[in-house]
Structures are given as C-alpha cells and as structure tokens.
Amino acid sequence: MKSKITLAFDICKKEKRPALITYTVAGDNTKNNSLKILNELSKHADILELGFAHNTPIADGGQIQGSSHRALKNGIKLKDVFQIVKKFKKINPHKPIILMGYFNLIFQNGENNFLKSCKSSGVDGLIIVDLPYPENKKFANKCKRKSINFIQLLSPTTSKDRMKKIIKDSHDMIYYISMLSTTGGKLKVSPKKILHNYNAIKRINPKKNLVIGFGITDKTISSLKSANGLVVGSMLCKTITESLKMRQNPVTKLGKVVYNLKSKII
Amino acid sequence: MSLKIKRNIPLIDQHDKNFMYGGKFGGNFIPETLKKPIDDLTKLFTKLRKDKKFLNERDYHFKNYVGAPTPFIKLENLTDHLGGAQIYAKVVSEANGGAHKIYNATVHCLIAKKAGKKYIVGDTGAGYAGKMLSMAAKKFDLKCKIFMGAKDIKRQRPNVEAMKKNGAKIVPVTTGSQTLVDAVSECMRYWVSNCDTTHMCVGSTVGPNIFIKICAWSTAQISRELIKQVYEEFGRVPNKLKLINCVGGGSSAAGFWNEFINTKAQLIGVEAGGPNNSTLHAAPLTNGSKIGILHGAAQYVIQDKEGQIGSTESISAGLDYPGISPLHCFLKDTKRARYTSASDEEALEAYQLVSKLENISPSLEPSHAFAEAIKLAPKLNSSEVIVVNSCGDSLKDKDIIKQKLGSYIR
Numbered sequence: 001m002k003s004k005i006t007l008a009f010d011i012c013k014k015e016k017r018p019a020l021i022t023y024t025v026a027g028d029n030t031k032n033n034s035l036k037i038l039n040e041l042s043k044h045a046d047i048l049e050l051g052f053a054h055n056t057p058i059a060d061g062g063q064i065q066g067s068s069h070r071a072l073k074n075g076i077k078l079k080d081v082f083q084i085v086k087k088f089k090k091i092n093p094h095k096p097i098i099l100m101g102y103f104n105l106i107f108q109n110g111e112n113n114f115l116k117s118c119k120s121s122g123v124d125g126l127i128i129v130d131l132p133y134p135e136n137k138k139f140a141n142k143c144k145r146k147s148i149n150f151i152q153l154l155s156p157t158t159s160k161d162r163m164k165k166i167i168k169d170s171h172d173m174i175y176y177i178s179m180l181s182t183t184g185g186k187l188k189v190s191p192k193k194i195l196h197n198y199n200a201i202k203r204i205n206p207k208k209n210l211v212i213g214f215g216i217t218d219k220t221i222s223s224l225k226s227a228n229g230l231v232v233g234s235m236l237c238k239t240i241t242e243s244l245k246m247r248q249n250p251v252t253k254l255g256k257v258v259y260n261l262k263s264k265i266i
Numbered sequence: 267m268s269l270k271i272k273r274n275i276p277l278i279d280q281h282d283k284n285f286m287y288g289g290k291f292g293g294n295f296i297p298e299t300l301k302k303p304i305d306d307l308t309k310l311f312t313k314l315r316k317d318k319k320f321l322n323e324r325d326y327h328f329k330n331y332v333g334a335p336t337p338f339i340k341l342e343n344l345t346d347h348l349g350g351a352q353i354y355a356k357v358v359s360e361a362n363g364g365a366h367k368i369y370n371a372t373v374h375c376l377i378a379k380k381a382g383k384k385y386i387v388g389d390t391g392a393g394y395a396g397k398m399l400s401m402a403a404k405k406f407d408l409k410c411k412i413f414m415g416a417k418d419i420k421r422q423r424p425n426v427e428a429m430k431k432n433g434a435k436i437v438p439v440t441t442g443s444q445t446l447v448d449a450v451s452e453c454m455r456y457w458v459s460n461c462d463t464t465h466m467c468v469g470s471t472v473g474p475n476i477f478i479k480i481c482a483w484s485t486a487q488i489s490r491e492l493i494k495q496v497y498e499e500f501g502r503v504p505n506k507l508k509l510i511n512c513v514g515g516g517s518s519a520a521g522f523w524n525e526f527i528n529t530k531a532q533l534i535g536v537e538a539g540g541p542n543n544s545t546l547h548a549a550p551l552t553n554g555s556k557i558g559i560l561h562g563a564a565q566y567v568i569q570d571k572e573g574q575i576g577s578t579e580s581i582s583a584g585l586d587y588p589g590i591s592p593l594h595c596f597l598k599d600t601k602r603a604r605y606t607s608a609s610d611e612e613a614l615e616a617y618q619l620v621s622k623l624e625n626i627s628p629s630l631e632p633s634h635a636f637a638e639a640i641k642l643a644p645k646l647n648s649s650e651v652i653v654v655n656s657c658g659d660s661l662k663d664k665d666i667i668k669q670k671l672g673s674y675i676r
C-alpha cells in the first residue's frame with residue numbers, strides 16, 4: 001500500500017508542480033491556534049511539517065527558535081502535539097503530517113512509546129534533526145515496521161558515497177538542505193546551484209521524492225519549482241511573529257501567505 | 267551491567283565504533299551538515315596526534331607560550347589550619363592567561379592552521395575559554411569570534427575586556443538563560459552555517475565526540491606534569507592520594523586525572539551545588555540526573571520529564587552548565603571517580619580561606635574543589651595527601667566576590 005506521503009507526491013506530479021510543504025511549530029502561538037493554522041495551511045499545502053519544540057536546538061535559526069519559545073511558554077507537551085495531530089486528522093484524514101524535532105524528546109519518551117503515539121494520532125513521517133545516518137538506522141527501521149516514514153536529510157556537505165548509502169536506506173521522501181545554514185537563513189546560494197545539486201542527487205535514484213528546504217520564501221520559491229517538493233518554514237514562523245506584533249489573527253494571515261506561495265509554483 | 271575501563275587504552279579512546287563511552291555516553295547527535303566537517307576534523311586529529319612533528323610543535327608551545335610546567339606547591343598554612351591531610355595545589359592558574367583553557371585553545375588553533383582555516387569560533391561561560399581562544403587566535407593569526415551569554419558578559423567583565431583587547435568579536439547570546447548552555451548552542455548554530463570556512467573550538471570536554479577528545483587530549487598536559495611532580499615530591503603515587511577537581515564541562519578534571527587513571531589515586535569531582543536556599547544547581551552527577559542528549563552527546567543532564575533541558579544556578583559561571591562530559595559519566599558509572607557538589611556559600615568560604623592563608627587565590631570554580639578538600643582534610647591522617655587543581659584565578663570574579671562578601675582579597 002502506498003503511503004499518504006507518496007500519494008501526495010503522485011498527485012503533484014500529475015499536476016506537474018512541486019509539493020508545497022509547510023513547517024509550523026505545534027503550540028505556536030497557542031494549542032488551539034496551532035490546530036486552526038494546520039487546517040488553514042492544508043487548504044493549499046500538500047504536506048504539513050509540525051515541529052515539536054525543544055529548548056536547546058542546535059540547528060534552528062531565529063524565527064523557528066521564536067516559535068518554539070512561544071510554544072514552550074504555552075506549556076506545550078508531546079501529548080498536546082499528538083492531540084493536535086489527532087484532531088487535525090479527524091478533519092483531514094488524507095493530508096500527510098510529518099513531525100519534526102530533536103531526538104532527546106523521543107529518547108525521554110521512549111522510542112516505542114513515541115512511535116505508538118505517532119501511530120495512534122496519525123503521524124505519517126518523522127524528521128529528526130540530530131539523528132543522522134547511520135546512527136539513525138535502528139530507529140528508522142523501527143519506523144518502517146510501523147509504516148511511518150523516516151525522512152533522511154542530505155546537505156551540501158554530504159559526500160556522494162554517503163548520499164548513495166543514505167538514499168539506499170531512505171523511505172518515501174528525502175530532504176535536501178539547500179545550503180550551509182540553520183533554518184531561516186537567507187538563501188546564500190543561487191537557485192541554479194541548488195538545482196544543480198538537486199539534479200545530481202535525483203540521478204542517484206530518480207524514483208525517490210526529493211524535496212528542498214532552508215531559505216525558501218515567496219521571493220525564491222518559483223525559481224526552484226522543478227523540485228519534487230519545497231519546504232517553507234521560517235517565513236511562516238515569521239508571519240506568526242509579525243501578526244502577533246500587529247495584533248492580527250495569525251491564522252488568516254498565514255492563509256494568505258500560503259495561498260500566495262502556492263500560486264507561485266503552479 | 268557494570269561498566270569497566272579497558273586497561274592500556276587512553277580515556278578518550280574508550281569509546282565504541284559509534285563513539286559511545288560504555289555504550290551509552292557521547293556519540294554524535296548532530297545535524298547532517300556537520301557530519302562531514304566533523305569527519306574531516308576527526309581524520310585530521312587522528313593523524314596529527316600520531317605525527318611527531320605536530321607533537322613537537324604542541325610541546326614547544328606548551329612550554330614557551332603556555333608555560334610548562336605549572337607549579338606544584340604545598341599549602342602549608344591551609345594544611346596546618348585544617349590539621350589533617352597534607353594539602354597541595356597544582357597551580358594551573360599560572361599558565362598563560364590564568365587557566366587551563368589555554369591548552370585546548372592552543373591546540374585548536376594549531377589544528378585550525380593545519381586545516382587551512384582562517385576563522386575560529388568558540389563558546390565561553392566564565393570567559394576563560396573565550397579569553398584563551400582570543401589570545402591563541404591572535405598569536406596564530408586567526409580571526410576569532412566568541413559566543414557568550416549576556417548574563418555571563420555582565421558577571422565576568424575582566425575576561426570580556428581581555429577578549430576585546432585581543433581583537434575578538436564577542437557575540438552576546440540573549441536566548442534562553444543567557445549563560446554557557448545557550449552560548450554553546452549558538453556557537454554550534456553558527457558553525458552549521460559557516461563550517462566551510464570556520465573552525466569551531468568547544469570550550470570544554472563536551473559536544474560531539476571529536477571535541478571531547480581534542481579537549482581532554484590537550485588538558486592532559488596538566489597530569490603529565492603533575493605525575494612527574496608527584497614522583498619528585500613523594501617518590502611514588504602516595505597511598506590514597508586524592509585528586510580533587512571542580513567539574514563544569516569537565517575539561518580541567520579530565521586533564522588533571524588522565525595520567526592517574528591506571529594508578530590507585532582517588533579521583534574526586536566537585537560539581538556546582540548552587541545557592542544553599544535554591545532548588546536549582548548545576549550538579550547532574552551528584553543529583554542523579556537522567557541520561558539525555560545535549561549539544562550532540564548523550565550524557566547525564568539536568569532536564570525535565572519531557573526532555574527539555576533544565577535551568578541551572580551557580581555563582582560560578584564556568585560550572586553553570588546543565589550537562590557534563592560523557593567522559594565523566596563514564597568515570598562515574600565505572601566507579602573510577604566519585605562526584606559530589608559544593609554550594610555557592612561553601613565555594614565562597616573556601617575562596618576566602620585559601621586566599622587569606624596562602625599565596626594563591628582560586629577563582630570560584632576551583633573554590634568548589636577547595637571546599638571539598640576543606641571538608642575532607644580534617645578527617646584524614648597527616649600521612650595522606652590531597653592535591654587540588656587550582657585551575658583559575660579569582661581576579662575574574664572580583665565583582666561577584668565584592669558583592670557577596672563586601673570586599674575582595676587576593
């Protein structure tokens with residue numbers, strides 16, 4: 001049986017466009033709003049990444065740190081994250097959700113326990129920022145057995161040899177980090193260069209769905225639209241920050257932003 | 267299952283193929299982007315530590331730049347005052363710059379040069395790691411950036427001034443608790459974005475495995491000197507010799523103990539217990555914190571049930587860190603070392619007593635170690651020997667001490 005993630009990519013390919021993948025942090029700016037935000041985003045986005053906040057992130061830029069900070073201040077716990085997913089899935093059973101975060105939260109929760117909650121709430125995939133290959137092999141296999149996608153990351157520093165191994169062990173989706181940066185950095189590499197690297201990775205296994213993330217905003221998204229998928233995160237976190245500052249409703253504001261992003265890649 | 271130290275293998279090399287000590291401490295929990303820079307650094311260091319020319323270079327700079335050996339002295343007055351064990355100090359604060367952080371900083375600069383890097387970045391808490399890195403960077407002609415918590419910038423002014431004088435750019439870190447833990451995070455984030463041009467120095471025996479190794483390999487100079495000095499003084503390693511060291515990240519303790527791992531010496535680490543009336547502390551080993559992942563390594567770390575890293579409190583900026591080196595987790599679980607803590611108040615009292623009686627004046631970090639020595643000595647026989655690593659000078663803590671005790675003596 002095809003995973004919901006694969007099905008989402010299949011639809012996009014049929015429509016000859018990249019999948020739009022959004023990233024927001026669970027509990028930002030409140031638990032309730034976070035669910036409303038997912039519902040709003042899902043009108044235009046194909047796959048939703050949902051961050052579970054950690055207070056000592058080693059790879060997040062300022063925008064996502066800000067979102068995580070708000071979520072933690074609101075007292076967000078893993079069980080709330082799963083609640084949000086569960087409620088979302090009740091309304092949108094086919095929309096894939098990928099949880100993203102740092103390994104210590106899973107470690108403390110217990111790997112099996114965590115995966116059980118993923119399963120029962122309807123999580124489709126996981127991105128664990130600080131559990132690289134091959135250290136992630138055991139956990140990735142556990143995910144596979146539960147039909148949860150473990151999403152491997154590749155970066156501009158990943159050697160070709162290593163890429164081959166990672167791709168061979170990957171599931172339905174692979175994430176290419178566009179540049180040397182934490183999240184939310186300015187795109188400091190030309191889209192041409194990014195696509196050049198992207199195509200080199202695709203050639204290793206053209207069947208794998210490869211998405212690009214880091215530094216993607218409404219300004220840069222259209223130049224990368226030949227990819228299988230594009231992730232926008234910091235721009236959305238920033239939108240929340242700014243609408244809070246201006247006392248606007250972040251939900252409607254985000255709706256407009258995602259609509260605009262989508263319009264640039266179709 | 268009880269853990270064992272393998273004989274004839276250096277402490278830093280006791281890990282398995284996943285870079286885990288005792289199968290559960292350490293490792294490399296890092297973003298994909300850092301895999302290659304860390305692999306490259308690991309390969310380079312593996313080569314350099316076997317390279318005679320590099321070792322000569324290191325020894326040359328340790329001798330002529332850092333100043334080796336640092337003094338080993340008997341604290342006659344303190345010994346008389348306490349009326350028990352004989353108390354000695356290894357005065358590492360006599361090293362260039364005033365603390366043991368100079369060893370790691372010097373070695374990192376040498377490695378950065380070999381790697382062809384022009385920029386070096388580092389974290390700092392007490393400001394010593396930053397001060398030393400800025401000094402060494404200046405000497406070896408590297409551009410230097412130091413990440414430091416905004417709270418620490420305020421409480422460790424003298425070291426901040428020194429960094430500025432050495433031409434380093436200080437980046438104040440205003441996230442989280444604005445202390446060392448946040449400085450290390452921010453420094454790592456910076457490295458993720460700049461690892462192609464920049465070398466990173468982690469200021470203690472924490473972080474991804476290679477940084478633990480380089481740091482402990484560098485500070486091991488302390489015990490290479492000490493074991494010779496001990497033989498000169500006593501003709502042997504005295505029975506029940508106690509080596510007492512404060513532990514923040516654990517770099518001074520690892521270096522102070524390294525050459526004694528295979529002797530009968532007793533190794534005692536002293537963590538920061540925090541203020542007497544506070545529930546906060548920075549003593550994960552003493553207080554039985556659970557294993558978690560912090561800054562790329564599994565270790566005992568202060569955290570809540572969810573895995574969020576916990577707040578710490580200590581009068582000593584250098585010890586104010588929620589985690590602890592995987593090396594020390596390993597030494598604890600193998601029972602090779604014993605760990606305890608001293609409170610802010612005990613450290614202040616120890617600072618005061620030592621500074622009053624002796625010609626040395628330990629900073630608040632080693633004052634934690636002296637506090638334990640002061641507790642232990644009266645209970646011991648005069649034939650027993652305690653050595654304390656006096657790894658920092660109180661000058662940097664002048665403001666805090668004045669505020670807490672009303673006056674500052676040195």
Ligand SMILES: Cc1ncc(COP(=O)(O)O)c(C=O)c1O
Nearest residue numbers: 470514515516517518584631658
């Ligand atoms: C003088 C001094 N001692 C001890 C420490 C604690 O670090 P470590 O445990 O790595 O020696 C510091 C850290 O800044 C320090 O400055």
